[in-house]
Amino acid sequence: MVLENSYFQGMKNPVIKDATATIVQRGNVFSGTSGRNESGGTAFDPKAYYAYTPDSAANVPSLLKSGTGPSSSIGTTAAASAKAAAATTLTVAKDGSGQYSTVAAAVNAVPANNASRVVISIKPGTYRETVKVPSNKPHITFQGSGGSRKDTVIVHNNAAGTQKPDGSGTYGTSGSATVAVEADDFQARNLTIANDFNEGANQSSPATRRSPCARRPTRSSWTA
Template sequence: MQPLDKRRTTVVGVAALSLAAIALTTPAHAATTITVAADGSGNYTTIQAALAAASSDTVINIKPGTYHGQVSVPSSKPGITLQGTTGNATDVVITGNTPQSTAGAAGSATVLNMARNTTVKGMTIANTYAAHDSQALALYAGGDRQVYRNVRLLGYQDTFLSWGGTGSSQVRQYVYQSYIEGAVDFIYGNGALVIDSTTIRSLDRGSTNNGYITAAATNSRNPYGILITRSTLASSAAARTVALGRCWHAGGAADAIGQVLIRDSTLGAHIRQTGAWQDMGGFSWKTCRFSEYNNSGAGASTGTSDRPQMSSATAANFTPQKYLAGSDGWNPVQ
């Protein structure tokens, strides 16, 4: 075997060192950043204009202000981040007043987010339409692997929809340290949705029936639907007048066997003891998969027969990580 050419080895070594030096001194690719300001001090005055100009993985910083009209994030723009610049969710308000009766679910949503891998944080999303005759969405979450942190979702009926379309196709969303408000079915859909460390406030309708918090339509082939964990269920409504949820067989689909678990949370006195889970559309709540685990507070179960409790052994497989893992191991849990 011929000995190695030392001169060639030296040249190769210098080249390798030079490449290493370049790699160390070249900055990593930075995400494109766009600033929105209603007062004209940013790149755009509307969020939708910024989204139209944005490419995938763009960070859109939103300065304080009230922004009217629908914000739509299309599925063709994954990885977008929408964030308020102050970190105070009340400083940035996206608001609309469109009911589902005139525009459909997607058209009524103040924010329609259909993109994968998006992050929304530090803002309020509101639909101020509060008539009792129509749903009116604040947020329609239709993309997979979406994260919402420090957001306020305000509505009356159908505030927050997690929806992956018909059949067993499922999207995943994680909501953390946020606030969700409504009266009727205001957290609903067929997605794998985890609501963690969040305040969920039921509005007072001044009735002996002050509404329903959830309306799950989880496909029977999907083990996980809506999980509310480490959260607080609050209201100024009268004691025992708010239901935890009802069984939504979307479109009358027999295989929409909703799954909801409320665990490790504090439940206010407004939660019903009898009738905590309700029928809907001719389907008994017992056709769905409703349960609780390790809750506390005045509204926690006192042992009534219609407050199913999950066992500790089963609860070990119903964690936020399990709900969101899917086939790719996604884990945004804080």
């Protein structure tokens, strides 16, 4: 180990090595320390691998303090939004190889009022879920990453008369959409959005009405 230009203050046993270790010290400052401060043996030269210029050990306390304490850009909503906006591509994969396993989770991760485009890249697979793109999340693109629009499918089977899981009523025509887009500047490419409600098998059911896969446009299958 090479230990250089470090500053130790007010501590006991600042440097301890066992019988098998070699420690080369140079340029260190020990202020108010006590006990074991050990070195010995030989070590590699870091500059043989990369160039660097260490700060003076005497300046370490002031350098450390200059980077600590409250900051106007740390922990704020603006900083978090800027960080999220920088990640302009979010990856969805059912097998866990992406950042998210559902399309809805990726949409939820987009910061509200995002100013730039966010591409949600969706790996091949069938995603049985409903997705809502709210009005405060513009500039979103759903991009299927397969070789064909048939490789990536977002599908669900809600219909107008389908009962909601919480028993609060039925979805209605607009509420039964597989993908509901309320935001401006939305794009969908190289994928299929579908509603596979079986109308033939449910002719007597109040759910047999329009069962859109997407609110823009309303069809039983929408490919892009």
